[in-house]
Amino acid sequence: MRNPIIAALDVPTAERALQLAQQVAPAVGAFKIGMELFTAAGPDMVRQIRGTGVNVFLDLKFHDIPNTVAKAVAAAVRLDVQMLTVHASGGLEMLQAAEKAAEETAYEIGKSPPMVLGVTVLTSLDSNALSGIGLDPNVGRQVRRLANMANTAGLRGLVCSPLEVAELRQTLPRSMQLVTPGIRLSSSPADDQKRTLDPREALAAGANWLVIGRPIYGADNPRAAAEAIFESLQ
Ligand code: C5P
Numbered sequence: 001m002r003n004p005i006i007a008a009l010d011v012p013t014a015e016r017a018l019q020l021a022q023q024v025a026p027a028v029g030a031f032k033i034g035m036e037l038f039t040a041a042g043p044d045m046v047r048q049i050r051g052t053g054v055n056v057f058l059d060l061k062f063h064d065i066p067n068t069v070a071k072a073v074a075a076a077v078r079l080d081v082q083m084l085t086v087h088a089s090g091g092l093e094m095l096q097a098a099e100k101a102a103e104e105t106a107y108e109i110g111k112s113p114p115m116v117l118g119v120t121v122l123t124s125l126d127s128n129a130l131s132g133i134g135l136d137p138n139v140g141r142q143v144r145r146l147a148n149m150a151n152t153a154g155l156r157g158l159v160c161s162p163l164e165v166a167e168l169r170q171t172l173p174r175s176m177q178l179v180t181p182g183i184r185l186s187s188s189p190a191d192d193q194k195r196t197l198d199p200r201e202a203l204a205a206g207a208n209w210l211v212i213g214r215p216i217y218g219a220d221n222p223r224a225a226a227e228a229i230f231e232s233l234q
Contacts (some may be wrong), residue, residue: 002125002229003029004203006057007222009049010034014041020217027226030055030082033209046079055082057179057211060117063087066093066097073098073116077105081114081199083179085159088118088146089135095153117157117179118150123195133218140167147172162197162205169206181211185232188215200228215218 005028012038021031031049038046038060050056058081062069067103069086075085086098098116106113120143121130131137136145143164145218147230150158157177160168165178172178184196191214199210212229 001233003027004207004209004227004233005199005216005226006211007216007226008029008032008034008181008211009037009217010213011217012036012040014045014048017041017045018048019224021054021223024216024222024226025052025054025195027230028054028216029209030057032057032059032213036063042063046081050080056174057083057085058080059085060068061085061087062098063090064094066090066094069094070097070101072100075107077102077111077114078109081233083115083117083157085119086149088120088155088158092142092149092153095150095155099154114227115157115177116155117159117177118146118153118155119159120146123161123182140164144171145167153178157208159211161195162202162207163195165197165202165207166205177208178206179209179211181213181214182206183210184215185229199233203233219222 006047007024007028009031011017012123017037031054057075062072102113102116121139127137136142149156149167159179162180162182165180180192180202183199185198190196202210216222216225
């Protein structure tokens with residue numbers, strides 16, 4: 001089977017990220033680079049991580065006017081990333097601009113377009129927080145609304161919490177790729193994740209990709225940890 005593990009490189013320096021990536025590369029399907037590492041270490045580090053031959057997921061959650069997001073997406077495509085995130089709450093026009101920029105830039109440089117993933121409602125936001133910013137306080141309804149908007153805009157994937165996967169699977173087209181954090185083996189600590197699924201459960205619920213951070217980079221032997229997670233899926 002294709003390896004669905006996306007190892008989050010949630011480490012503070014380029015040196016540590018590169019060392020971890022080289023160690024773990026044969027055991028994962030992609031690396032996630034988030035805003036801490038990108039802000040500290042920049043585009044060169046993305047190129048170096050991509051140099052391991054593994055797919056890169058650039059998780060910078062773009063949210064701005066459509067023209068600005070389109071340019072940022074184009075720059076990410078030129079860095080040769082295979083997945084990137086935008087906030088679905090940026091609106092239909094912003095999402096369409098992001099997808100168009102991904103497709104056109106990829107065509108220009110002769111690559112396959114990366115998957116532009118829509119982020120619906122951050123799991124740190126509850127009903128109170130949503131009403132505080134004037135949004136529908138029903139989290140599930142807000143997630144569905146934004147997921148449908150992302151689909152209408154032509155996005156091919158979404159980031160969602162493990163608890164949303166099964167429900168979203170029922171309403172979205174089968175081809176929509178669902179990327180899920182909050183993954184824990186029953187033997188590993190939950191850390192600060194409140195709602196987790198184990199890797200098999202998440203795939204059975206309909207996830208396509210599993211974002212896994214601390215259970216891999218926090219392990220004594222990150223490569224062995226990633227291999228054990230992959231084996232648990234067979
Ligand atoms: O260490 P852990 O496996 O909890 O890391 C999960 C990764 O997924 C982190 O990079 C975290 O920022 C990200 N994430 C998350 N929950 C969300 C969205 C993203 O844990 N709702």
